[in-house]
Amino acid sequence: MREFARARDGAQLAYWRLGDGSKPAVVLMHSIGLDGSMWQAQAEALANDYQVIVPDLRGHGHSPVSSAQFTVEELGEDVLAVVRHARIDRACYVGCSLGSNIGMYLGAFAPEHLTGLVLANGPPKLSIPGEIVELLCGGAVNGAMAEIALDMLSRWVADSFRESAAFQQLVSKMAGCSGEGFSMALKALVQSDRTADLAKIVVPTLVVAGSEDGAFDAHAAAELARQIPGARAVAILGAGHLPNLEKPTEFAQTVFKFLNSHQPV
Numbered sequence: 001m002r003e004f005a006r007a008r009d010g011a012q013l014a015y016w017r018l019g020d021g022s023k024p025a026v027v028l029m030h031s032i033g034l035d036g037s038m039w040q041a042q043a044e045a046l047a048n049d050y051q052v053i054v055p056d057l058r059g060h061g062h063s064p065v066s067s068a069q070f071t072v073e074e075l076g077e078d079v080l081a082v083v084r085h086a087r088i089d090r091a092c093y094v095g096c097s098l099g100s101n102i103g104m105y106l107g108a109f110a111p112e113h114l115t116g117l118v119l120a121n122g123p124p125k126l127s128i129p130g131e132i133v134e135l136l137c138g139g140a141v142n143g144a145m146a147e148i149a150l151d152m153l154s155r156w157v158a159d160s161f162r163e164s165a166a167f168q169q170l171v172s173k174m175a176g177c178s179g180e181g182f183s184m185a186l187k188a189l190v191q192s193d194r195t196a197d198l199a200k201i202v203v204p205t206l207v208v209a210g211s212e213d214g215a216f217d218a219h220a221a222a223e224l225a226r227q228i229p230g231a232r233a234v235a236i237l238g239a240g241h242l243p244n245l246e247k248p249t250e251f252a253q254t255v256f257k258f259l260n261s262h263q264p265v
Contacts, residue, residue: 001016001017002014002015002016002062003015003016003017003085003086005078005081005082005084005085005086006081006085007058007074007077007078007081008074008077008081009067009068009074011058011063011064011066011067011078012063012064013055013056013058013063013078013081013082013085014036014055014056014061014062014063015036015053015054015055015056015082015085015086016036016053016054017051017052017053017054017086018043018044018046018047018051018052018054019046019047019048019049019050019051019052020051021051021087022051023049023050023051024050024051024091024092024115024259025050025051025052025053025083025086025088025090025091025092026046026050026051026052026053026091026092026093026094026259027053027054027055027079027082027083027091027092027093027094028042028043028052028053028054028094028095028099029055029057029079029093029094029095029096029098029099029102029103030056030057030060030061030096030097030098030099031096031097031098031099031121031241031242032057032060032097032098032182032185032186032189033060033145033148033149033152033174033177033182033185034060034170034173034174034177035056035057035060035061035062035173035177036054036055036056036061037061037173038096038170038173038242038244038245039054039244041244041248041252042094042244042248042251042252042255045252045256046252046255046256046259050259051088053082053083053086053088053091055078055079055082057075057078057098057181057185058070058075058078058181058184058185059177059178059180059181059182059184059185060177060178060181060182060185065178065180065181065184066181066184069184069187069188070184070188071188071191071192072098072101072102072105072188072189072191072192072194073105073192074188075098075102075105075185075188076102076105076106076109076110079093079102079106080106080110080113083113089113090112090113090114090115091113091114091115092114092115092116092117092118092258092259092262093106093107093114093116093117093118094117094118094120094255095117095118095119095120095122096120096121096122096242096243096244097120097121097122097241097242098122098185098189099120099122100119100120100121100122101122101123101124101126101189101192101194103117103118103119103122104119104122104124104194104197104198104201105192105194105197107197107200107201107202107203107205107228108194108197108198108200108201109197109200111201111202111203114203115203115204115262116203116204116205116206116258116259116262117201117203117204117205117206118205118206118208118255118258119205119206119207119208119224120207120208120209120243120244120251121208121209121210121213121215121216121241121242121243122216123215123216123220123224124193124194124195124197124198124224124227125192125193125194125195126189126190126192128190133186133187133190136148136183136186137182137183137186137187139179140179140180140182140183140186141179141180141183142179143179144179145174145175145176145177145179145182146171146175148174148182149171149172149173149174149175149177150171150175152174153167153170153171153174155214156213156240156241156242157170157212157240157241157242157245157246158210158212158238158239158240158246159212160238160246161239161240161245161246166245170242170245195227198224198227198228199227199228199229201228201229201231202229202230204230204258204261204262205225205228205230205231205232206231206232206233206234206254206255206258207221207222207224207225207228207231207232207233207234208221208233208234208235208236208243208251208254209221209233209234209235209236209243210235210236210238210239210240210241210242210243210246210247211235211236211237211238211239212238212239212240213239213240213241213243214240215241216241217235218233218235221233221234221235234254236250236251236254237250239251
């Protein structure tokens with residue numbers, strides 16, 4: 001069922017929920033340029049044992065474009081607004097890419113709302129040259145999302161997934177993302193540096209990487225986990241930057257194992 005929460009600044013925040021509201025909660029947050037539908041397979045599987053909340057970021061999916069530039073911190077507060085609207089006290093948060101960066105903020109500054117964190121394929125600080133950011137943002141707002149989607153996703157995913165029909169569907173999904181929404185999210189992400197926050201995260205944390213992710217591989221995941229007290233890292237073999245889509249069964253098993261360890265049904 002799709003619902004809408006309100007952010008502090010009045011922005012509409014779309015989300016959908018599955019499962020029994022009396023069961024432990026899980027929040028699934030998507031990557032830049034996509035939306036909550038990237039979690040369809042995991043959301044349906046989790047709904048048997050958990051209440052699942054799947055938001056759309058500002059300017060993505062069914063959430064309207066923001067009236068002004070926002071920050072990752074504000075996106076984190078948007079997640080909390082959704083959780084409050086859903087009448088949930090605490091949840092395990094699972095984020096991929098940009099969603100992972102948001103999760104680091106929540107882990108450091110809103111631990112009372114979390115039972116655990118799964119941080120997939122996202123470094124604490126994204127290093128992209130400023131001219132590339134400007135090129136991408138300029139292209140996005142001037143109608144080039146189809147080209148951006150094909151180029152970006154071709155570099156994100158493993159070679160084996162790139163040959164699949166699912167890859168073409170993913171490209172179409174990102175191509176349909178609002179150019180303004182994509183641009184604002186990218187600017188928020190490149191301006192975010194969560195490095196100093198990592199030591200503040202005290203909730204149970206699992207860091208996930210795709211073994212074929214050129215930007216965030218098993219070594220990067222291990223290094224991130226090392227900086228978070230008590231965290232551990234795992235790599236999904238044969239996956240790139242979107243392991244939940246490239247290796248959905250393996251990713252789901254990894255998340256289920258973590259959830260059952262720290263948030264038993």
